[in-house]
Amino acid sequence: MIIILVAVILLLILVIIWLNVSFYQERKLFQSRLAHLQRVIVEVSQKQLGQQEQLLLSSELDEVLKASKSVLSDEIFSLNREVFELLSKNNLLKK
Amino acid sequence: MHFPNPCFMKKGALLLALLMAPFLAAAQDVNQLIDGLKTELSSKPDAKRTATIYSDLTWYYTNVAIDSSLHYGAKAVVASRKLGDSTLLAQVYSDVAAAYFRKGDFESSKSNYLTAYKIRKARKDYPGLAKININLGSIYGSRQQYQSAVKAYLDAIEYFEKTGGNELIVNVTKENLGYIFREMKNYPKAIAYIGQGIKYEEQNKLTDRLCISCLNMGNVYLEMKDTLKAMQYYDKSMAACKKTGDKKALQSLHNNIGNIKAGQKKNAEALQLYAESQQEREQFNSDLDKASLKINQAKLLINTGKYREANQMLLDIKKVFEQQESRGDLLYVYNLLVPVYARLNQPDSTILYANKYAELKEQLLNDNALRQTAELEAKYQTTKKEKQLLEKEAESRAKTNLIVVIATLAFFIALVGLLIYRQQRIKNRQQQQEFQLKSAIAQIETQNQLQEQRLAISRDLHDNIGAQLTFIISSVDNIKYAFDIGNAKLDNKLQSISHFTQATIVELRDTIWAMNSNEITFEDLRARILNFIEKAKDAREEIDFRFTIDEQLGGLKLSSVSGMNIYRTIQEAVNNAIKYAEATAISIAVTLNEDKIAIDITDNGIGFDQDKIEKGNGLINMEKRIEDLGGIFSLRSEYKKGTTILLLLPNHA
Numbered sequence: 216m217i218i219i220l221v222a223v224i225l226l227l228i229l230v231i232i233w234l235n236v237s238f239y240q241e242r243k244l245f246q247s248r249l250a251h252l253q254r255v256i257v258e259v260s261q262k263q264l265g266q267q268e269q270l271l272l273s274s275e276l277d278e279v280l281k282a283s284k285s286v287l288s289d290e291i292f293s294l295n296r297e298v299f300e301l302l303s304k305n306n307l308l309k310k
Numbered sequence: 311m312h313f314p315n316p317c318f319m320k321k322g323a324l325l326l327a328l329l330m331a332p333f334l335a336a337a338q339d340v341n342q343l344i345d346g347l348k349t350e351l352s353s354k355p356d357a358k359r360t361a362t363i364y365s366d367l368t369w370y371y372t373n374v375a376i377d378s379s380l381h382y383g384a385k386a387v388v389a390s391r392k393l394g395d396s397t398l399l400a401q402v403y404s405d406v407a408a409a410y411f412r413k414g415d416f417e418s419s420k421s422n423y424l425t426a427y428k429i430r431k432a433r434k435d436y437p438g439l440a441k442i443n444i445n446l447g448s449i450y451g452s453r454q455q456y457q458s459a460v461k462a463y464l465d466a467i468e469y470f471e472k473t474g475g476n477e478l479i480v481n482v483t484k485e486n487l488g489y490i491f492r493e494m495k496n497y498p499k500a501i502a503y504i505g506q507g508i509k510y511e512e513q514n515k516l517t518d519r520l521c522i523s524c525l526n527m528g529n530v531y532l533e534m535k536d537t538l539k540a541m542q543y544y545d546k547s548m549a550a551c552k553k554t555g556d557k558k559a560l561q562s563l564h565n566n567i568g569n570i571k572a573g574q575k576k577n578a579e580a581l582q583l584y585a586e587s588q589q590e591r592e593q594f595n596s597d598l599d600k601a602s603l604k605i606n607q608a609k610l611l612i613n614t615g616k617y618r619e620a621n622q623m624l625l626d627i628k629k630v631f632e633q634q635e636s637r638g639d640l641l642y643v644y645n646l647l648v649p650v651y652a653r654l655n656q657p658d659s660t661i662l663y664a665n666k667y668a669e670l671k672e673q674l675l676n677d678n679a680l681r682q683t684a685e686l687e688a689k690y691q692t693t694k695k696e697k698q699l700l701e702k703e704a705e706s707r708a709k710t711n712l713i714v715v716i717a718t719l720a721f722f723i724a725l726v727g728l729l730i731y732r733q734q735r736i737k738n739r740q741q742q743q744e745f746q747l748k749s750a751i752a753q754i755e756t757q758n759q760l761q762e763q764r765l766a767i768s769r770d771l772h773d774n775i776g777a778q779l780t781f782i783i784s785s786v787d788n789i790k791y792a793f794d795i796g797n798a799k800l801d802n803k804l805q806s807i808s809h810f811t812q813a814t815i816v817e818l819r820d821t822i823w824a825m826n827s828n829e830i831t832f833e834d835l836r837a838r839i840l841n842f843i844e845k846a847k848d849a850r851e852e853i854d855f856r857f858t859i860d861e862q863l864g865g866l867k868l869s870s871v872s873g874m875n876i877y878r879t880i881q882e883a884v885n886n887a888i889k890y891a892e893a894t895a896i897s898i899a900v901t902l903n904e905d906k907i908a909i910d911i912t913d914n915g916i917g918f919d920q921d922k923i924e925k926g927n928g929l930i931n932m933e934k935r936i937e938d939l940g941g942i943f944s945l946r947s948e949y950k951k952g953t954t955i956l957l958l959l960p961n962h963a
Contacts, residue, residue: 220715227722234729245740252747259754266761268871269825273768276821283814294803
């Protein structure tokens with residue numbers, strides 16, 4: 216009886232050793248997976264940051280273009296008025 | 311101290327050994343001590359002193375009155391137990407054992423010594439254990455348990471030899487051991503051990519000890535039938551005993567030498583020696599001892615044909631033995647009386663003593679058989695009980711072992727369970743962490759995709775705007791060259807539209823350049839600025855332009871926003887120098903200043919008085935861009951001494 220129990224204890228000790236080894240390997244595997252995911256998240260975050268900056272530039276440009284558009288519209292309107300005034304003065308407008 | 315007589319050995323009584331040594335003290339002194347102790351006891355001292363007095367009385371009475379010794383011994387045991395003083399208790403048991411030994415009750419003596427032994431062993435009192443071993447050796451010797459006796463003596467000798475300083479005890483114990491070997495008929499060892507004792511005593515001139523040791527050695531040789539050597543040692547013993555006046559040893563010597571002489575048919579000498587022995591023993595021996603010693607004389611009378619004298623002597627001895635119930639000696643007397651009466655031609659008496667001899671012998675044999683049977687029975691019962699005890703112990707041990715093993719097993723099972731549970735928890739947590747990270751990545755990627763789409767739309771939009779602006783410039787230029795416009799106002803307007811559109815396109819291209827570059831280096835910035843300068847040179851060819859970059863910063867990468875802001879600032883500064891300062895030399899130097907990046911833009915233009923002018927949009931925008939990057943913008947200008955703009959930016963690399 217005692218021999219069987221001692222054998223079971225030895226078996227359990229082996230199981231404990233095996234479990235520990237297995238746990239250690241799993242932990243290492245998890246750490247490597249985690250490190251990979253962290254690298255990925257850093258990469259995508261940097262990419263996102265870059266894109267945000269590009270979008271910021273784009274917005275700024277849009278603002279500039281909006282202002283330019285206004286100026287250009289005024290300029291073209293002014294040019295047209297000048298042209299019409301000139302044509303009117305010389306009676307060149309179609310009647 | 312042994313005084314064995316080869317003719318009649320009462321083994322138990324003779325093995326007094328060391329135990330007897332203390333009793334050689336004067337009896338008178340002992341009585342005085344006892345009286346003193348009793349007086350102290352009557353004054354009712356405290357419990358500890360009372361117990362000690364009982365113990366001392368036990369010891370001193372041993373040599374005076376055994377019954378009193380045992381009486382006080384019992385009281386001492388009770389008092390010591392009450393006190394819980396194990397040292398005193400062990401001493402009391404030893405004293406009681408000594409009293410029993412003195413009484414001749416070896417079984418009780420042994421039992422008490424063993425109790426004392428147990429207590430001293432628990433207390434690790436090794437000197438006490440060694441002394442008990444000596445006494446136990448004497449008891450075992452008395453009980454003819456020679457193996458145990460040898461072991462006990464050897465243990466004691468080993469201890470005393472190891473500790474040193476106990477030569478006398480060691481040598482006396484060796485002599486006792488020699489006596490045991492003599493009993494075991496192992497004469498060489500007996501001679502060796504007694505010889506060692508004699509040598510020590512001769513060296514230290516212990517005459518009283520030599521008297522006894524040489525007597526014992528002579529007895530060994532006598533048993534070996536080596537009468538010459540026996541006589542040598544008897545002579546040595548005689549000389550020593552005469553010096554010390556040890557009459558007990560002398561009577562033994564006279565008797566033993568008489569035996570040798572009788573063996574040599576020197577009857578006259580033998581009778582003379584026996585007579586001397588008898589005289590000496592008259593002084594102190596008991597009737598029984600005297601009678602025992604007379605047997606030798608009777609034997610010698612028979613051998614010399616003096617049957618009537620022998621008959622008378624034997625009848626006297628017989629009375630003593632009958633009174634004392636010494637049946638062994640009586641048997642010996644009957645055996646001698648048979649041939650004596652036969653020689654005296656008294657057939658009735660011959661038959662009577664022959665019958666008495668036969669009857670007593672049978673009785674003794676029966677008694678012996680009964681004793682042996684009883685001893686065997688006792689031994690059997692003891693063995694049986696011991697076996698039962700051992701079985702119970704083994705059973706109990708097995709149970710304990712089983713419990714221990716089961717407990718260990720339970721512990722290991724619990725440990726395995728705990729490990730698995732803990733690992734499962736860790737695994738769940740890991741999966742949760744992994745899931746959270748993956749979710750975060752997926753979310754960011756989704757956002758990135760959305761941003762990518764927005765950027766794509768922006769790029770398309772900007773491309774369209776670029777194309778439209780180019781179309782406007784192209785249309786304006788076509789109008790200008792296709793028609794001869796004499797109106798200066800119209801011509802200026804067209805020129806203004808063309809310039810403004812071109813400036814917008816430049817702005818558009820610069821931004822698209824920054825947007826398309828994920829990372830911008832100072833080298834990229836230099837190329838871009840040089841490109842800008844080249845275009846500026848179309849208007850002002852005389853400008854000397856220099857752009858230097860610290861080697862350490864050559865590879866430094868800036869984000870698109872940072873790069874764009876720095877580019878716009880430098881561009882604005884260079885543009886101001888060309889347009890308003892009328893500078894002929896512009897230098898840009900990018901250096902590493904401790905942990906900051908320093909960009910120095912210097913021109914040799916007309917400069918201005920910083921206190922008199924108000925900052926325009928250009929300067930405000932430059933300052934704002936640098937502050938957005940966490941940097942410091944500073945401007946230094948003096949009229950006709952040029953302008954220096956210093957940008958200090960944090961070095962994130």
